[in-house]
Amino acid sequence: MSLPSSAPILIEDLTVAYGDQPVLDGLTLGVGAGRITALLGGNGAGKSTTLSTLLGFTRARSGRVAVCGIDPGAAPDAARRHIAYLPENVALYAHLSAVENADYLLALSDERHGRAAIVDALRAAGLQERAWDQRLAGFSKGMRQKVAIAVALLRAVPVLLLDEPTSGLDPRATADFNGLLSAVRERGTAVLMVTHDLLSAADVADEIAVLEAGRVAHRVAACGPERFDVRALHARFQVAA
Ligand SMILES: Nc1ncnc2c1ncn2[C@@H]1O[C@H](COP(=O)(O)OP(=O)(O)OP(=O)(O)O)[C@@H](O)[C@H]1O
Numbered sequence: 001m002s003l004p005s006s007a008p009i010l011i012e013d014l015t016v017a018y019g020d021q022p023v024l025d026g027l028t029l030g031v032g033a034g035r036i037t038a039l040l041g042g043n044g045a046g047k048s049t050t051l052s053t054l055l056g057f058t059r060a061r062s063g064r065v066a067v068c069g070i071d072p073g074a075a076p077d078a079a080r081r082h083i084a085y086l087p088e089n090v091a092l093y094a095h096l097s098a099v100e101n102a103d104y105l106l107a108l109s110d111e112r113h114g115r116a117a118i119v120d121a122l123r124a125a126g127l128q129e130r131a132w133d134q135r136l137a138g139f140s141k142g143m144r145q146k147v148a149i150a151v152a153l154l155r156a157v158p159v160l161l162l163d164e165p166t167s168g169l170d171p172r173a174t175a176d177f178n179g180l181l182s183a184v185r186e187r188g189t190a191v192l193m194v195t196h197d198l199l200s201a202a203d204v205a206d207e208i209a210v211l212e213a214g215r216v217a218h219r220v221a222a223c224g225p226e227r228f229d230v231r232a233l234h235a236r237f238q239v240a241a
Contacts, residue, residue, distance in 0.1 A: 007032045008082070008158045008190035009054065014063035016049055023049050025214030027063070033158065036181060036191040038201035041211030047194040050211070051161050054192070055085060068158055084152035088164040090144050094137040098122055098147045101136060105151045113154050121150035124183070126176050142173035149180055160184055162193040166200045178204040
């Protein structure tokens with residue numbers, strides 16, 4: 001498969017192993033600007049390892065990985081400057097407010113945005129005004145996700161990596177989150193979303209890639225003649241998992 005070399009996320013023929021245990025074995029995957037790809041696969045298929053390799057935390061044994069043209073294995077800090085990453089359990093500070101958390105996380109990325117820009121982003125992320133200055137202790141997972149996505153919105157980076165962002169969210173919060181992702185896509189961000197939530201993936205992704213035996217075994221498009229049928233994919237995915 002040939003991928004445009006300008007794609008912000010580019011993985012070609014990637015092999016990753018932990019000791020003598022191969023996890024990724026010839027994985028090829030690209031996400032272009034303004035596109036959302038959902039990465040599915042059974043437990044242990046290597047989805048988080050794929051994200052970790054893009055972030056430069058896990059080294060490729062062979063193959064090519066590039067984030068905006070930068071090899072995260074060789075230059076992890078430079079690659080991470082182009083990435084906003086939402087882990088499954090967002091690490092935020094319970095004793096700080098939503099605004100303070102955003103301010104602090106942005107400072108870690110060497111970014112300063114005033115309060116006005118931060119509350120604009122929190123509003124865009126759907127966090128209610130009364131929660132802006134509340135301490136995070138007591139926030140639901142959906143509220144914490146909104147703070148994290150507000151930070152990602154403010155960073156305006158070309159690549160967004162998400163690890164199971166809708167796990168534990170109720171259908172309303174999931175729909176809100178998917179709406180936000182669509183807004184992020186409109187800005188031209190390349191989004192790679194690891195998920196077990198096929199319905200959510202079908203809702204928001206342009207493409208679904210299913211990881212099996214260390215490589216992409218199925219890719220299905222969201223529109224055009226190859227538009228995916230969620231039920232058929234669900235049946236196929238259950239067999240794969
Ligand atoms: N740091 C590590 N050291 C050794 N083995 C690891 C490490 N991280 C992951 N693995 C193993 O690599 C395989 C792939 O793990 P990974 O977390 O990437 O899968 P996943 O598709 O994200 O799974 P899940 O859906 O359960 O989150 C698993 O067998 C896991 O046990």
